[in-house]
Amino acid sequence: MKQVRFGVVGAAGSMAGAHQGYFEKIDGLEYVAACDISEDVLKPVAEKYGVKAWTDPEAMIKSGEIDAVLIACPHYDHPRYCRAAFDAGVHVLCEKPVAVTALEAAATDAHYENAKKTNGNLLYAAMFNQRTNPAWKVIKRLCSDGSVGELMRVSWTISSWFRSQTYYNSGGWRATWAGEGGGVLLNQCPHNLDLLCWFVGSPSRVTANVSLGKYHDIEVEDDVTAILEFPNGATGTFVTTTGQAPGINRLEIVGTDGTIISDGHRGEAVTFYRAGQSVPEFCATTSQRFGEPAFEESQIKPAKEQGSEHERITRNFVETILAGGGQDDLIAPGTEGIKGLELGNAMLMSGLTQTPVDIPTDRQAYAELLDDLKNKSTFKKPEAKDAGAADMAGSFSS
Numbered sequence: 001m002k003q004v005r006f007g008v009v010g011a012a013g014s015m016a017g018a019h020q021g022y023f024e025k026i027d028g029l030e031y032v033a034a035c036d037i038s039e040d041v042l043k044p045v046a047e048k049y050g051v052k053a054w055t056d057p058e059a060m061i062k063s064g065e066i067d068a069v070l071i072a073c074p075h076y077d078h079p080r081y082c083r084a085a086f087d088a089g090v091h092v093l094c095e096k097p098v099a100v101t102a103l104e105a106a107a108t109d110a111h112y113e114n115a116k117k118t119n120g121n122l123l124y125a126a127m128f129n130q131r132t133n134p135a136w137k138v139i140k141r142l143c144s145d146g147s148v149g150e151l152m153r154v155s156w157t158i159s160s161w162f163r164s165q166t167y168y169n170s171g172g173w174r175a176t177w178a179g180e181g182g183g184v185l186l187n188q189c190p191h192n193l194d195l196l197c198w199f200v201g202s203p204s205r206v207t208a209n210v211s212l213g214k215y216h217d218i219e220v221e222d223d224v225t226a227i228l229e230f231p232n233g234a235t236g237t238f239v240t241t242t243g244q245a246p247g248i249n250r251l252e253i254v255g256t257d258g259t260i261i262s263d264g265h266r267g268e269a270v271t272f273y274r275a276g277q278s279v280p281e282f283c284a285t286t287s288q289r290f291g292e293p294a295f296e297e298s299q300i301k302p303a304k305e306q307g308s309e310h311e312r313i314t315r316n317f318v319e320t321i322l323a324g325g326g327q328d329d330l331i332a333p334g335t336e337g338i339k340g341l342e343l344g345n346a347m348l349m350s351g352l353t354q355t356p357v358d359i360p361t362d363r364q365a366y367a368e369l370l371d372d373l374k375n376k377s378t379f380k381k382p383e384a385k386d387a388g389a390a391d392m393a394g395s396f397s398s
C-alpha cells in the first residue's frame with residue numbers, strides 16, 4: 001500500500017474540521033470520504049475537499065473504498081463505529097474518549113483482539129494528541145527511565161479548561177447524560193487522565209467529590225476533587241473544573257529519586273529535582289535531624305516539534321499502516337484508552353455514590369448508574385444562541 005485511503009466520521013464537526021485542515025501535509029494520507037449524519041453541513045465539507053459524501057457511517061466503513069477511518073463524532077457512537085471498522089478490516093483512529101464507559105471500551109478492545117486473529121496488521125489508535133506535546137514527552141521519559149524512582153505522590157490541578165455557558169448551550173449532545181455521558185471528565189480531562197496513567201500507571205482506588213452543574217446550567221459534572229491511591233501505597237490528588245479562571249495547570253510527580261514540577265501552561269520548561277541519594281534511604285540512614293537530601297535542579301526545555309499535536313498522531317498512524325507496523329509502533333494505541341476512561345468513570349462513580357471506588361471498577365455497575373442518570377433526567381438545555389465561529393485552538397489548550 002502506498003496511500004492510505006482515509007474516511008472521516010463526523011466530518012462536518014468542529015474537531016473534524018481541525019483534522020481535515022492538516023491532512024494534505026501528511027504524505028501517504030489520501031482523503032477520499034467524508035461522512036456526517038447531518039447532510040446539509042456535510043455537503044460543503046465534501047465539496048471543499050473534493051471527497052465523496054456519505055451520510056451512513058457503516059456504509060462508508062464497509063464500502064471497500066477506505067483503508068482507515070478517523071472517528072470524530074460524539075463519544076457514545078465511537079465504539080460501534082470502531083467495531084464496524086474492525087469487522088471490515090479498516091484501521092481505526094478514534095477521537096478521545098474511546099467510549100463513554102469502561103464497559104464499552106473493554107468490549108471494543110475484545111472485538112479488536114478478535115478481528116486481529118484474521119487480520120494481524122489491523123491498527124487501533126486513539127487521538128490522545130497531548131502525548132506528542134514535548135513537555136509531556138519529557139515527563140514521560142523521566143517517569144519511564146527510572147529518574148523519578150518509585151512513585152510516592154502525584155498531584156495534578158488542571159483548572160485551565162474554562163468553558164462558558166454559551167459553550168455548553170451549543171451542540172445539543174454536549175454536557176447531558178444522554179448525549180455525552182458526563183462533563184469535564186468525559187470531554188476535557190480524557191487528555192489529562194490518559195497522561196496521568198501514561199506517566200505513573202493506574203491508581204487502584206479513587207475517592208472523589210464531584211459537583212454537577214456547580215458553575216454552569218448543566219446536568220453533568222463541572223468540578224471534581226479526587227484522592228488517588230496506587231497499588232504501591234503512593235497517593236495523589238486530581239482537581240479539575242471548567243468554571244474557574246485564571247486556569248492552573250500544575251503537575252507534581254514525587255518519587256523516591258526525583259521530583260518533577262510542571263507549572264503554567266503546556267510547552268514550558270519542566271523542572272526536575274534529581275536526588276543525590278534515594279529519599280527513603282537518606283531518611284533511614286542520615287545522622288542529621290533536620291537536613292534534607294541534596295538535589296540537583298534542572299530546567300528541561302522541551303524541543304520544538306513540527307506540526308500540531310493532532311497532526312503528529314495522525315502522521316504516526318498513517319506511517320505505521322504504510323510500514324506494516326503494529327500497535328507498539330503507535331504513539332497512542334486505542335487499547336490504552338480504557339485506562340484514563342476507567343479512572344474518570346471511577347471518579348464520577350465515587351462522587352455520585354459518595355464511596356471510595358476500586359479500579360478495575362465494577363464496569364457493569366457504572367454503566368447501570370449512567371443509564372439511571374439518563375433515564376431519570378428531566379434537564380432541559382438552555383437555548384443555544386448564535387455563538388459565532390468556534391476557535392478550536394481554545395479547545396485543545398490545557
Ligand SMILES: NC(=O)c1ccc[n+]([C@@H]2O[C@H](COP(=O)([O-])OP(=O)(O)OC[C@H]3O[C@@H](n4cnc5c(N)ncnc54)[C@H](O)[C@@H]3O)[C@@H](O)[C@H]2O)c1
Pocket residue numbers: 009010011012013014015016035036037038041057072073074075077095096097127128129171187395396
Ligand atoms: N482531541 C481533541 O483535542 C478533541 C478536541 C475536541 C473534540 N474532540 C472529540 O471529537 C468528537 C467530536 O467533538 P466536536 O467538538 O467536533 O463535536 P461537534 O458537535 O462539533 O461535531 C460532531 C459532528 O458529528 C456529527 N455526528 C453526530 N452523530 C453522528 C453519527 N452517529 N455519525 C456520524 N456523524 C455524526 C454531527 O452532525 C457533527 O457534525 C468528540 O468525541 C470530542 O471528544 C477531541
